[in-house]
Amino acid sequence: MSSTDDLQANARIRGAAMDLFGKQGIRATTVRQIAQAAGVSPGLVIHHFGSKDGLRRACDEWMMAQITATKTAAVSGGGAMEAVFRAQNQFRPFYGYIAASISEGGEGADRLFEAMRRLTRDMFDVGVPAGILREPSDIDAMSTVLVALTLGATMLEGQLARHLGGEHLLDPEVMPRYSITATELFTYGIFADDTMLRQIQAAFAKPPPDGL
Amino acid sequence: MSSTDDLQANARIRGAAMDLFGKQGIRATTVRQIAQAAGVSPGLVIHHFGSKDGLRRACDEWMMAQITATKTAAVSGGGAMEAVFRAQNQFRPFYGYIAASISEGGEGADRLFEAMRRLTRDMFDVGVPAGILREPSDIDAMSTVLVALTLGATMLEGQLARHLGGEHLLDPEVMPRYSITATELFTYGIFADDTMLRQIQAAFAKPPPDGL
DNA sequence: CAAGATATTGAACATGAGTTCAACCGATGA
DNA sequence: TCATCGGTTGAACTCATGTTCAATATCTTG
Structure with missing residues (x-):
């Protein structure tokens, strides 16, 4: 990394990848599409990330870094109700990418799902003593099911929105x-x-x- | 269609397609894989269905036919509780294919989602008067959300099962x-x-x- | 300023996948 | 028996895509 432009190219490519991956799915998105969206050549994408899969891994890691960076702030924040809200909003900007990444499997998918499950479990640990949430009989299972349901609904955003009278959630x-x-x-x-x-x-x- | 063998080839191809589409996703499944699973040549798949997309459409139509065929039986069946159960079980054999088909978009996806939404709505129409189900304040929205949640969870079957201590749901x-x-x-x-x-x-x- | 490294490009390569096509059964019927 | 027609094959074709590579531009650094 020499000047600011280098980072910008990296970041533009990564950003375009996260956007297109989230919108079209990972497999359906081509390196050429990413390159064009980022305003660079296909070769540069490979040069910076080694391969399309390397780019995907970079997206995973970058997103996890973003999330864990804001996680501490969320947990330390205000009341328990806010904590519940924030737990849901934590991942919202990345829902599209998360849904695509998880639905197409791979290594990163497991880590992602596990991270979301843990955060949801934390939500119960905070919300139950605070009297906001019921205590489930099987808190681990409930956390898992909740994450699956929420994520799944996000994957079906288009169908959901269409039936609810719009285009997007x-x-x-x-x-x-x-x-x-x-x-x-x-x-x-x-x-x-x-x-x-x-x-x-x-x-x-x-x-x-x-x-x- | 001359003898029974012709239909069998058709059915074998369609069956293999629904199986592989459901397990691996539509885009990720190749015509050659389907042909091998059905014990025929790749050319025959195209010969019978025109194209891979034609095969997918045939799968959609065949499944819808199966579902609507058993739908009447389910509605006319026993008590309201059973009706609720059957509404859920109606689509279960096809969940894998439905999840793949809807998550990868396309024409058939809309029809499929709509069919499931309508059946879920029917479930409320039967279950609420029978005292089994609460009456939602927005029954259409609730039907839609329920279908999205249930379908979405099915798409994440692997993750769900892994966290719940197994391989499959x-x-x-x-x-x-x-x-x-x-x-x-x-x-x-x-x-x-x-x-x-x-x-x-x-x-x-x-x-x-x-x-x- | 010089030199080396890094970023960047655009064309070329390799592979895989959908599709086409000419040829080959195998049954059916005159 | 022989011709015909649909089922069936397998090789070949086309195209998209991930990737490589040599060449060029740009930047850092001694």
Whole structure:
């Protein structure tokens, strides 16, 4: 790294890669597309990152650095309610890339999912004593399921937004409807009582049939 | 189509395609892999379906036919609780393919998502009067969100299973933990009370900040 | 200023994947 | 029996993509 331009080229390439990876998927994004978006030649992309996979790894590492950098600030921040909010917003700027990275597998995917799972678990550790969150019977499983559900919904952002009357989740018409509905789901559930839950618990207690 | 062998070749190719598409993703699956799995030559795949995309369309249509064929039976079946169960199980055999198809976009993805959303909505129409399901304040949004969450979790089957102590969702160690946790989530939610919900509703009622 | 290193390019290469095509069965029917 | 037609093959073609490489520009440094 000699002057500022070098970093800018690196950063432009990485930024273009994260953007396109997130929007189109990693496999569907070509080195030439990234190069064009960054305003450089395809050869330079390889020169700086070794390979397309190296570029992907660089994206993973850069994002993790960004996240862990803001993580400490989030945990040390204000009240527990804010902590819950921040835990969700922590990854939001990277949701597109995370979804693509995880859905296409690979090494980085595991680390990413694990990081999100741990942060969600932290959310319970803070939110339950504060009286904001119910205590799940299996907190590890609940953290995992929550991350999978949230991430999965992000992968289906387009479908979600289309059915909620917009183009993207962040559209002012879509976001309120999604937020309120998701929060309602996470507040009251969908079942009228615990009949189904007891039924499933009983079903798995003895024989192994099929469940939700 | 002259004898039964012709149909068998067609069906073998389609079956191999649905299997591989679901396991590896559509783009990641090659015509040669499908041909080998079906025990035929790559040329025959194109001969029968015109192109790889034609094969994908054929998979979509065949699956939709299968689903709509069993749909009537499910709706007309026994009690409301069973109806809820069947609504979930309806698509289960095709979850892998559906997840791949939707996550990689395309025409069929929209139809698929819409079909699942409608079936989920039907589930509410049956389950709410029967006293099994809570009535959501926005039933269309809730149906959409539920489909997105469920489908998304399926896309992340590998990650889910790994964190729950197995390889696949259907593993006898994984399935109970996932089912019980998901049902617990859908029964009690995760919030201790409706503070968060009221807060979000209020936040979106007047100014447009940022939410869940 | 000189020299070496680094950034950058653009063309070329190798590989893999979708597709085409001419030839080869194998059954069906006159 | 023989001709015809659809199923089937496997090799070849085309194209996109990741990657390499020699050449050039730009910058740092002694």
